[in-house]
Amino acid sequence: MIDPDNRPPLPQLDKVTDDQRQAGRHLAAIHRHYLKDLARIAQIMARIEAGKTPPADLAHIVLHTEMAQNFAAAGTLCGQQCWALTMHHNIEEQSIFPQLQTRGSKAVRTIVDRLRAEHEVVHALLKRLAKAAEGLTETPSAKDFSETRAIFDQLVTVVQSHFHFEETALAEALGVYQIDI
Template identity: 50%
Template sequence: MTDLSNQPLEQLNIDEAARPKAPPVPEATDRHRAQGRQLAAIHRHYLMEMARIGTVLARIEAGDNPPEDLKRIVLSLDMAENFRAFGSLCGRECQILKFHHDIESADMFPRIEAAGGGKFRAVVDKLKAEHAIVHELILRLDRAADALMDDPSDANFRQAATTFIKLEEVVRSHFEYEETELAEAIGYYLGSV
């Protein structure tokens, strides 16, 4: 895995144009596609958590909340907890909500690759690379929240806000790609979820 820790924030991007398309699963039915779309429900949970960060940043900017609130929320987010515990964006929630698959990177992706006879390898590799970018951005937001808490300066606030905006942009794009490209495969290859 590539070390992203020294890469400038503005270069931590997802190359959407380089995203491979998943092959169709001709055998997939509407029921399979609906099962595959259950991943979107998990993603909505994370997007709601991200909205909490955005709300706190707006309150800090307005002077309504102290900077410590950002650090507390960043550390309590399921996304951060899941990366620490499971090394995956999906983490604990996938374990709870799924019936036939485990966390994305450790179980779901390899099973889709195997069941699809390797046809999904390029999509899975791209998704794993995007997970690494998301993880790096979460770590940077954690550090930016630390800096803001230690020194609530305008510069530290701007760094935290800029990092959050980048994280939100990347996560939204990643979720959309994952949901679009894997809905049929999740439902068909992983069975009833």
């Protein structure tokens, strides 16, 4: 799990302009898109728990959401969200974080190290969710649904915390260090 109480302090950056804060706002907008899709999936899961939609219909419903049409190849329950979050983190890991490691202060590099560690937690949950979702779509049952829902809820909690920390910690650093997003 992620321990929000042991995160490194925010970097102290002087004389940050509104233009420099734009990159941080852009990252936050990307995060809002992912959180919106997670919320949509949570609503569908709530419908199933309430008996309004059978578990076997979940994959079909999820694969017809707006974002899912772009990621239909993922094909499993919550599969497009697992794929999308993995893609998002890969972009950060391969582009944004190396730029921050090269250009950023020691405080920023410490934050990047922490964010990378949190990515590992998210990816472990994504793997668990993908496996549970696959099982649910193959043999839907109340037990499998309950397990999938618990992993999904844990993922949402972790992602919300991670995104908030990332946005807060990097809000100014992305622009100050001229990081391409």
